[in-house]
Amino acid sequence: DGPATVPVASSQPAAPARSPTPVHTAEESSPPAWVDERAARVDGEYHLPIRVGPYTTPLECEQNLPSAVNQAVDEYIALYLGEQARGRVRLPRAFIEERLIRERWYENRPFLVTSSEHAEMTILHALLVFDSATNDYLKSLWRSVLSLYRVSVFSAGFAGLLWLPAVAWSYLKLDRISAGRYRGRLRGAAVIAAVLPPLLLALLLGFGGNWAAALTAGA
Structure with a gap:
């Protein structure tokens, strides 16, 4: 991790x-x-x-x-x-x-x-x-990777705080408009919408190792 x-x-x-x-x-x-x-x-x-x-x-x-x-x-x-x-x-x-x-x-x-x-x-x-210059460069690249990772985690957490209430609000709004006729489907869609993006983001941050390094190296 x-x-x-x-x-x-x-x-x-x-x-x-x-x-x-x-x-x-x-x-x-x-x-x-x-x-x-x-x-x-x-x-x-x-x-x-x-x-x-x-x-x-x-x-x-x-x-x-x-x-x-x-x-x-x-x-x-x-x-x-x-x-x-x-x-x-x-x-x-x-x-x-x-x-x-x-x-x-x-x-x-x-x-x-x-x-x-x-x-x-x-x-x-x-x-x-x-040599020593290469070692210093490696350390600076690693610091950049760590900084970018921390910013990404903070941004993801902040986005999550906004995303989940938005999903809940959308579910309640659509359920009220449809008078509860599609409550089961809407509930399933809301669960998927609430869980899938954070899961994909967690996979990206946890296992997508090369995206940060590639950006740091200017690839």
Whole structure:
């Protein structure tokens, strides 16, 4: 029952600027040292290597990279901000490309595709680096998600205070106009009208996690 996940463009935290360090692409025959390393803290930064593939082409690796990055980011967020933030904070795609992915390396080697046939396939290795600026940005996004969630809950509660009396008034008004001829049907409709919207809203707030995060990330 944690907060959902949603941001508003006008209140979205600004992504921290980064010094002009390009995203590196390594294509040499021997892999960089980080490829076979485990996630670890290095010089105050958290280095998290991930791999995507194998796929038949580098393009397929790139197409599947965002989902692999999001999964890795969720793991880091759960570690850094707590399990309640998992899946509820989303980094913008541009931020991921410009700041988070520090290096790429494509590995091409044969894989057994049938019992007797080998084919060369590609694995994309990427190094994600979480520095202090990224950590501050994650915290600001999480605060925005929490704030939006609280506003949503307050707004929903206030709307409920107005909705239920309106349903009751409408039921009594229609029952009086129809002289009680449709009382059973009106009563059933009133119950549905009173219960269904709050139920749907509760489901949205409780289980619709990604709406707040998507707004916060400006998606």
